[in-house]
Amino acid sequence: MIALDAAVTANNFALQVLWFVLIAVLWIGYLVLEGFDYGVAMLVPFLAKDEKERRVMVNTIGPVWDGNEVWLLTAGGATFAAFPAWYATLFSGLYLPLFLVLVGLIVRGVAFEYRAKHPDTKWRTTFDWMACIGSFVVTLVFGVGFANFIIGLPVVAAPGSNHLMMLETPFYFLPLFNGFALLGGVTLVALFVFHGSTFLSLKTKGDLHDRIVAFNKTAGLVAIGLGAVFLLWQQFIHPTGLLGWALLVLAALGLAGAWWFVQAGREGIAFISSSAAVLFVAVGIFATMFPGLGFRASGKGFATDGAAAVAQGLQLTTASSTDATLILMSIVAVVFVPIVLAYTAWTYWVFRKRLGVENMPDEVALAS
């Protein structure tokens, strides 16, 4: 029915799977790392009692948030390079949601840098709220988005084109906000708030730390509750067999572990647990996107196997770049991903110390 059928060439399937996995890895890097700094930014206006505490919270993520965000950019770039048709249909299809993401990223991105440049309370409050709302919007939209990938975005061939796919109707916005997707959005917000407060419990000291630990107890229960409903619902909407259930159990263990370890005062292990929970949730979602990439043929269910996926026209093998491009990119990835991981890990080690109000210089430092 769709001319893309013919495009299944003798491409190297293993390379395509490798790049699907690598894109998932980049997304996981983004969700695990930027997930906690979104959580921290969302909590700044609520958990801090005074300006110094707000500064402590902002400074726990100050040196790292920008690097964390690059995982998202790299995931976007890698999708463009390795699966151009995926990138083209997804980014044009989710036009308004991505616009919201961009505005959210812009608003929160300047907020950290600019809040520090002027000591006026009103100025600072403005930027704290910008960072909070920006982080919230981005998280919410990605939660809604990933839930829709699980359901499968309905695609059709673009009018007059034998190659380009688009979502079934232009201005595809309202259908994104179905019940499952809304739950996805709220769940991701709760997950990041919990992940962020777990990070804060590891990085702060004093009064603020104790309040964060108390908050973490509630935040954890909310995240576990919402996460359980979402993940169970996911198994019925888009089952991925035993793997799906195993990932659900692992994600649940991660969340429960993080919750328990924070209260037990073992915050390092708690942070590893909440990171693992984010990772397992993400792996579970990407499992539903194989091989259909989060799309389905308009009017049909999602593709569960290769043949159904091919019939829908947009999936792993038809969306991918050529072998030459994938090989080049693989070489680059094999060399640079470990380097990036190494210096990123080193950054976290350099800034490993807990921060408290006593560490905040009295005045805004005039020096940069």
Added chain:
Amino acid sequence: MSAETLARWQFGITTVYHFLFVPITIALSLLVAVMQTIWYRSGEEKMLRLTKFFGKLLLINFAMGVVTGIVQEFQFGMNWSEYSRFVGDIFGAPLAMEALIAFFLESVFLGIWIFGWDRLPKKLHLASIWLAAIGTMISAVFILAANSWMQHPTGAIYNDVTGRAETSGLGGILEVISNPVTLVTIPHVLATAYMTAGGLMLGIAGWHLVRNAKAAETSEKAAADQDAWRWATRFGAWVLIVSGLATFVTGDLQGKIMTDVQPMKMAAAEALWTTEQPASFSIFTIGSLDGSTEIFAIKVPYVLSFLATGNFNAKVLGINDLVAEAKNGNIAGATTALQTNDAVKASVKAANDLEGFPGWVPNLPVTYWSFRIMMGLGFLAFAIGAWVLFATRKGATPKGGKLWDAAMIASPLAPLFGISFGWIFTEMGRQPFIVFGVLPTMSANSPGVTAAEVGLTMVLYTVVYGVLAVVEVGLLLHFIKLGLPEVTEPQVLTDDDAPLSFAY
């Protein structure tokens, strides 16, 4: 307006805006690294103060570059889905590599540099600003390779089955890297970035230099400031002059390659209607309302022939001849494997009959004037640099005055806006193609995205960008006026409860 027209406006607005921050980030990061290196070696306090002063301006600027850059990467897929699908196999790779190799480097190490003054030994801290600066430069290399491919798509073939451009094997990758347009564009763009950052240092320091002169005669503190401002003024001027020369040389080379691979762009830069041998360079031209004939022009004989080819008597093709050829399906300069593919040529020829096809000629008033404004602003900046070097020679302090102030303000802005006009010229001169000689711009936008969506987001981007510009400029001016900060020798903290020397 159509969705495609609005998408072009959106790309123009967001890209020109983004690129106001890029040159300063690229070049000022390295200049700050140089200043910190001098401080590291000499221990001179003035160099630490200058490092921190210009470092702060760098960071304010960097934040805007980062957040507006994300829009760029998403925009290809959002507004230009057919383009993205068509070119992704080649064009996507540099973008992905830019993120993986360059963005991580600059973001992570700039974070370390900002917060690391009291966490790292001096040498490691110095290394972090160098790595961040190198990251910004690598980023430029990748993105310019991607853009150059749109001007001259080397290393690609057309695949009939997938209906898209594909890398012609690993050899194709080498061809993309050795694209002559890329090789000459990289040094040109980098040189203009250094003109801007040099101009910024010169402008700020020169502004303070004349105002601080009197106080410096009586106050020791002001004398120390004066010493630093003098150094920065002359350093900025030298950077501006040297990179200005590099800009002229590489720009000249670029013109010759452009004549070779995009003769229509050269003709459009000159509003050269009829083929001339030898061709004269137009300093000023007024055309008829429809732009098809010239009414009045001031011309310098032989110069265009030389600019375009290096030979004073060479023939330069005019627009009329180029259009006639294009209508026959022959785009002059389109000689790569992708551009000469039969299916590609057939579809390019067919574009002539598409409804709403804008014709084969770029928007001439835009190309003609942007080309001249670009060059004019570049020469102006160079002249300011030369004047300032002369005015501050042998320890002299210029008197100041309105002309001096105007020059100090123009010193960063002339190269900065010159760059904007350069980009407007090179992208508008590529029209009606998005990939020259291969894919018409009008066929490349997202079919599923409505004009209402593009229009709405364009208005909102403009509003957000406008507000941020006010905040950004306000912050920059505030810290510029504040002048050089007081500094203390950075120490690595050992006490866990000690206040940090820098925190947000």
